[in-house]
Amino acid sequence: MAVLADSDTRWKWGALTARRLTSGDDRAATPPARISGLLLRGRATPTARQLAEVGDVGISTDRVREVTAVEFLHTVREEGYDVVVLALVGGAVQAMLHGLAALRLPARPVVVTGYVGVVYEKLTDGLLLRHGADIVLANSRHDAERFRAVYEGVGADASAVTEAALPFLGGAPYRPEPGRDTLVFAAQPSVPESRADRTYLLRRLAEHARLHPGREVLLKLRSKPGEHTTHIEEHPYQRLAERLPGGLPPNLRLVxxxxxxxxxxxxxLVTVSSTAALEALHRRIPTAVLTDLGVREPLGNHHFTGSGLLTSFDGLDSGDRPRPDPAWLAGQGVAADGSYATAYDTARARVTALLDRGRLPGPAPYYTPATAPGYLPGILARHHLAPDGHPLPGATAVRETGRVRGAVREAVRGAARGAYRHGVQRVAPVVRRMGEL
Incomplete structure (x- = not known):
């Protein structure tokens, strides 16, 4: 089995999904099947620190390597995986599906994909870009119903949609401890996006900490300045905190x-719309979803309408503790009722059934050069693939022979990757901000 991921959060989702598909237990000391870790090279490729911070996902980081799309396809041909988990953005999933179809392997792998968290934007676009995988995992009954409705609405086969759950739910149920009072704000890289909105949230968090000096307030951050996650972070909270009038109170820390x-x-747990809310709800930790910036689709907090969790900083300041609606929870895959142990049973059974079929036909995505001639070629070209899924001229993966040539090639690639990431993660945001002046 192989996992191909393009960011730290998708790596976490993909690796833990692979473990649940092979063993049913992401906490197992060793997975029962060998899992190869591959990172798709790009602007959000996780650093070694980010990989380590994800925690134990059952794949040693020294066995994880970076590849391009063409190198990944070459690896699939050479190593003959039985299952591939594509933990990628939609466009990259579509490119890999067409690339796998073009390989025409005598025995191709079962292809599994899905979403890393709450699906609050680009539902139709993202789903159609994932169509063609053998299994499209839905994190809840609510998502499974939406996914099938989209596929059936365009006349596409919806049989790949398989209800499961987020693979990283877990931990002990919440138990308050005497003398402990900790509020955690789960930050998101791109929600909200503007400097003004992010400064507002930081200011209100600081004011809340000053209003409750006996409470420990933690601002949980996903990445350090210069690192990328699934989304680009133009205005890191670390930088905004340095400019906050009066600074941060002593009981507010960045973690x-x-x-x-x-x-x-x-x-x-307080957030605008982070998937951390679902993790907290799974453990029955009191959870609040902020309405201060509105309840809007771009923020993703519209997903929580009907949840009973919506409140504002004014409410939190006065002691508000929202209580989740049981009916809403039942459809969201948080499995706080103890059903989490069986959440992946259907997905594992489908993988086994597909493997037992022997030779599988090539992937058949909804998008083809006939159905989307003005859209698909551009998606494939971004990954150096032609409209028929074959590598573009000059993009073929060629393995160097000899240790010296291989070492030199990797050194040059490493320098190029470093320069590329510095440009994308450091220089480009500055240029964009200057253009707004």
């Missing part, structure tokens, strides 16, 4: 690390 470990000491 990093594995979200599960932070939740171990959380008494109230």
């Amino acid at each position: 990093y690390g594995h979200m599960g470990e932070v939740l171990d000491r959380t008494d109230l």
Whole structure:
């Protein structure tokens, strides 16, 4: 089995999904099947620190390597995986599906894909870009119903949609500890996006901490300045905190690390729309979703309408503790009722059935050069693939022979990757901000 991911959060989702598909237990000391880790090279390719911070996903980081799309397809041909988990943005999933179809392997792998969290934007676009995978995982009954409705609405086969759950739910149920009072704000890289909105949230968080000096307030951050996650972070909270009038109160701290470990000491989880809310709800940790910036589709908090979790900083300041609606929870895949242990049974059974079929036909995505001639070629070209899924001229993966040539090639690639990431992650945001002046 192989996992191909393009960011730290998708790596976490993909690796843990692979473990659940092979063993049913992401906490197992060793997975029962060998899982190869591959990172798709791009602007959000995780750093070694980000990989380590994701926590134990059952794949040693020294066995994880970066590849281009063409190198990935070459690896699939050479290593003959039985299952491939595509933990990628929609366009990259579509490119890999067409690339796999073009390989015409005598025995192709079962292809699994899905979403890393709450699907609050580009539902139709993202789903159609994932169509053609053998299994499209839905994180809840609510998502499974939406996914099938989209596929059936355009006349596409919806049989690949398979209900499961987020693979990284877990941890002990919430138990308050005497003397502990910890509020955690789960930040997101791109929600909200503007400097003004992010400064507002930081200011209100600081004011809340000053209003409750006995409460520990933690701002949980996903990445450090210069690192990218699934989304680009134009205005890191670390930089905004340095400019906050009056600075941060002593009981407000910025923290990093594995979200599960932070939740171990959380008494109230606050967010705009982070998937961390679902992790907290799974553990029955009190959770609040902010309405201060409105309840709007671009923020993703519209997903929580009907949840009973919506409130504002004014409410939190006065002691509000929202209570989740049981009916809403039942459809969201948080599995707080103890059903999580069986959440992947259907997906595992489908993988086994597909493997037992022997030779599988090539992937058949909804988008083809006939159905989307003005859209598909551009998606494939971004990954150096032609409209028929074959590598473009000059993009073929060629393995160097000899240790010296291989070492030189990797050194040059490493320098090029470093320069590329510095340009995308550091220089480009500055240029964009200057253009707004």
